[in-house]
Amino acid sequence: MELTSSVLDLNWSEVETKIRSFIKDYVKKSGAKGIVLGLSGGIDSSTTAALSALAIDGNKVFGLLLPEQETYNAQDIEHAKLVAEKFGLKTQMIDITPTLKTFYNTIPIFETADKLCKGNIKARTRMIYIYYYANKLNLLVCGSSNKSEAMTGYFTKWGDFAADISPIMDLFKTQVRKLAQHIGLPKEIATKPASPKLWPGQLAEEELGIKYETLDLILYGLEHFMKSEEIAKQLGLKKELVDKMKHRWLYTEHKRRMLLTTKIEYRTVGKDFRLPSTFY
Amino acid sequence: MREKFKVALAQISCKRGDKTENIRKIEDNVVRAKKQGAELVIFPELSVTGYVLRDQIYELAETIPGQATNILEKLAVKTGTYIVFGLPELSDKTQATIYNAAVLVGPDGLIGKYRKMYLPTHSVFEEKRYFRPGYQTAVFETELGKIGLIICYDVFFPEVSRLTRLKGAQLIVCISASPATRRAFFETLTVARAIENTAFLAYVNLVGIEDGLQFWGGSRLIGPNGRVLVKTKYDKEDLVIGEVNYADIRPIETFVPMLKDLRPELFDKLKENAEKL
Numbered sequence: 076m077e078l079t080s081s082v083l084d085l086n087w088s089e090v091e092t093k094i095r096s097f098i099k100d101y102v103k104k105s106g107a108k109g110i111v112l113g114l115s116g117g118i119d120s121s122t123t124a125a126l127s128a129l130a131i132d133g134n135k136v137f138g139l140l141l142p143e144q145e146t147y148n149a150q151d152i153e154h155a156k157l158v159a160e161k162f163g164l165k166t167q168m169i170d171i172t173p174t175l176k177t178f179y180n181t182i183p184i185f186e187t188a189d190k191l192c193k194g195n196i197k198a199r200t201r202m203i204y205i206y207y208y209a210n211k212l213n214l215l216v217c218g219s220s221n222k223s224e225a226m227t228g229y230f231t232k233w234g235d236f237a238a239d240i241s242p243i244m245d246l247f248k249t250q251v252r253k254l255a256q257h258i259g260l261p262k263e264i265a266t267k268p269a270s271p272k273l274w275p276g277q278l279a280e281e282e283l284g285i286k287y288e289t290l291d292l293i294l295y296g297l298e299h300f301m302k303s304e305e306i307a308k309q310l311g312l313k314k315e316l317v318d319k320m321k322h323r324w325l326y327t328e329h330k331r332r333m334l335l336t337t338k339i340e341y342r343t344v345g346k347d348f349r350l351p352s353t354f355y
Numbered sequence: 356m357r358e359k360f361k362v363a364l365a366q367i368s369c370k371r372g373d374k375t376e377n378i379r380k381i382e383d384n385v386v387r388a389k390k391q392g393a394e395l396v397i398f399p400e401l402s403v404t405g406y407v408l409r410d411q412i413y414e415l416a417e418t419i420p421g422q423a424t425n426i427l428e429k430l431a432v433k434t435g436t437y438i439v440f441g442l443p444e445l446s447d448k449t450q451a452t453i454y455n456a457a458v459l460v461g462p463d464g465l466i467g468k469y470r471k472m473y474l475p476t477h478s479v480f481e482e483k484r485y486f487r488p489g490y491q492t493a494v495f496e497t498e499l500g501k502i503g504l505i506i507c508y509d510v511f512f513p514e515v516s517r518l519t520r521l522k523g524a525q526l527i528v529c530i531s532a533s534p535a536t537r538r539a540f541f542e543t544l545t546v547a548r549a550i551e552n553t554a555f556l557a558y559v560n561l562v563g564i565e566d567g568l569q570f571w572g573g574s575r576l577i578g579p580n581g582r583v584l585v586k587t588k589y590d591k592e593d594l595v596i597g598e599v600n601y602a603d604i605r606p607i608e609t610f611v612p613m614l615k616d617l618r619p620e621l622f623d624k625l626k627e628n629a630e631k632l
Binding site: 092093096097100101342348349350351352353 | 371407408409410411535563564565566567569590
């Protein structure tokens with residue numbers, strides 16, 4: 076297998092149709108009234124929101140803008156509103172700063188310097204807001220995680236990854252960018268640098284230490300059972316870098332799985348209690 | 356025996372675990388197909404229950420004959436049609452041994468069944484976990500000629516269709532639950548199986564979405580020269596009628612004579628080498 080960017084090329088019309096069908100079918104079968112999702116103004120949530128609107132109509136899609144003081148960026152809000160307007164979404168903006176401050180002030184062991192732990196509170200707080208809307212308005216929570224983040228574990232456990240469905244999770248980040256352009260997302264959104272916005276100035280590629288164009292090809296190779304040596308050779312990379320990404324992938328499986336327990340009884344949740352995800 | 360007849364490709368989606376609803380849909384399609392002159396109506400793999408069942412299969416499997424077969428047998432008798440459908444078959448000698456089965460019923464009742472021989476257990480498929488494989492090909496003598504049954508992944512293994520053809524089937528019915536990522540394989544292999552056996556091949560696939568798997572439909576009736584005679588829509592429920600005319604086999608078999616040119620001694624070599632793979 077030759078690892079070039081062409082391996083990530085897909086028929087974007089077919090991909091769009093598949094994702095739209097998936098969303099429409101799941102919403103219909105579940106009996107939910109629509110979808111709620113966090114709208115950050117980034118490419119992943121914008122693409123997911125747009126696809127949801129194309130699938131079930133924008134007036135059934137609720138986009139929640141959940142900014143907070145430290146990472147507030149007026150351009151992101153503008154982008155989120157742009158998507159909402161273009162695809163006819165319903166939106167609501169809630170400043171989550173006071174909630175976050177309450178957490179910071181009431182956790183006895185809280186350390187403001189520990190930006191990762193602090194940042195994860197932000198992702199999990201957003202999850203709580205989103206799920207409140209889901210419960211209250213009978214909506215499904217639609218996740219916006221992509222395959223690059225899912226495979227590397229680059230997300231907050233029980234935070235941004237928490238959702239009822241995750242329609243773009245089988246697409247790498249660079250593929251999401253192409254799909255975004257295909258469905259007519261504004262170019263400034265489709266091309267801006269990715270950031271989870273857990274702390275000011277955080278940039279995904281900087282933190283991961285790799286460009287998505289390279290990361291996605293490494294992950295594609297791993298997905299297709301290629302060995303690190305072969306991937307490194309083909310991409311002209313040091314094997315250590317490929318191994319580092321492979322390590323991220325293997326050691327974050329706990330974030331993607333049902334809770335681990337020890338086998339005691341006849342059938343065990345998450346192990347051999349094998350049921351369809353849905354029964355409709 | 357009838358030389359010429361109409362066959363309906365009844366491409367349906369299933370409500371998983373809801374046999375009543377699925378049987379109602381089968382009945383509805385049989386009645387509609389019959390009105391359009393079809394004498395054989397074919398439904399997808401596991402059409403009585405849906406495909407992604409996992410552990411629920413132990414609740415849903417039933418014997419053949421059994422409740423679902425009895426209902427559909429009566430439908431065949433009442434409408435005077437032949438019907439092929441799929442269901443998880445519980446062995447009548449055990450309590451939890453299940454086959455992935457295709458059933459043929461006709462105007463005189465139950466004709467027979469086929470148990471899937473090749474059970475995909477890779478990627479998203481986990482059939483060997485739940486099913487015991489079948490050991491026999493199945494060809495049934497009917498008023499519509501000799502009809503052979505195969506199921507989905509069997510079509511990847513030319514020996515299943517070959518044996519079915521060598522037992523005399525001129526129409527091979529392949530019922531399927533193939534997700535969209537496999538479409539190119541099936542579009543190629545169904546045609547190949549028809550050509551290499553100079554037989555008609557009716558392929559009927561599931562549609563709908565089950566646990567994120569999107570079944571692509573695209574059911575088709577293929578002639579003995581590999582030509583797709585009729586085809587259903589992709590991804591949507593559909594009912595399409597095509598015509599089987601066994602007289603079309605003769606000119607193909609004469610000048611594209613794969614059956615005449617078969618070399619049985621190679622089959623021994625195949626066996627020998629397959630064991631050493």
